[in-house]
Amino acid sequence: MPTGVHIRDVREQLFGAAERVLLRDGPNALTSRAVTTEAGCAKGVLHRHFADFDAFLAELVLDRISRIDTQAADLRDSVGAGTVAETLTRALLDVFGPLAVAVVGLVTFRDELRARLRQARSAGGVPILSEATAMIASYLSAERDLGRVAADADVDTLAATLIGAAHLLFADQDDAPGNEAVHRVVNTVLAGALAQ
Structure with missing residues (x-):
């Protein structure tokens, strides 16, 4: 996704992308690059909203809980x-x-x-x-x-x-x-x- 394009509900978009990667390819394939590629956004988007990838995954799991x-x-x-x-x-x-x-x-x-x-x-x-x-x-x-x-x-x-x-x-x-x-x-x- 080009820089400067606003993404609506980034958190849910990234969570949805992570779920698709996890279901399709399993936990070994779940990386920040795979998530952002699946979400169609730059890798930096994930890191602007979460401290690191494990923080993102923790929020994903807590949201699903x-x-x-x-x-x-x-x-x-x-x-x-x-x-x-x-x-x-x-x-x-x-x-x-x-x-x-x-x-x-x-x-x-x-x-x-x-x-x-x-x-x-x-x-x-x-x-x-x-x-x-x-x-x-x-x-x-x-x-x-x-x-x-x-x-x-x-x-x-x-x-x-x-x-x-x-x-x-x-x-x-x-x-x-x-x-x-x-x-x-x-x-x-x-x-x-x-x-x-």
Whole structure:
């Protein structure tokens, strides 16, 4: 992009470009040059808005984590509706979209990014996975309060197990698993935890 041409919403343009590179070519290909080339702008544009490339990546991940808040609100709104297993299946399919899986891989791949995210986030653990676990635990807790999940169910362990099992389903496949595979995992994890 020529110098002097105004770019609208630079941050989102760069984030979108980074997502496309990450999804198409993986974390090894994600460089500042690849991002700015994909965004159609000069490399200096990224460095004018972010201290360095890892600062850019940290902001990208934090921005994507904030989207889980919207998913969490939607999940809270579904408490008491449908079956617990169906609701959790939909939630896991939403959480583990291709971008989320790619971002988890990116965080695992870059040491400096993990360090920056540890400083920026109050939650421990792996970004996105930790927030998704909290979201699922909150939902299960609300369902337990309604009596649809057993009163003695350990919702924190159930949530962590669901996120871990779902991540394994999604992380190492070229094609995302379907509704049936995720539903099977949910039913297995929840066996004995639903109120009778």
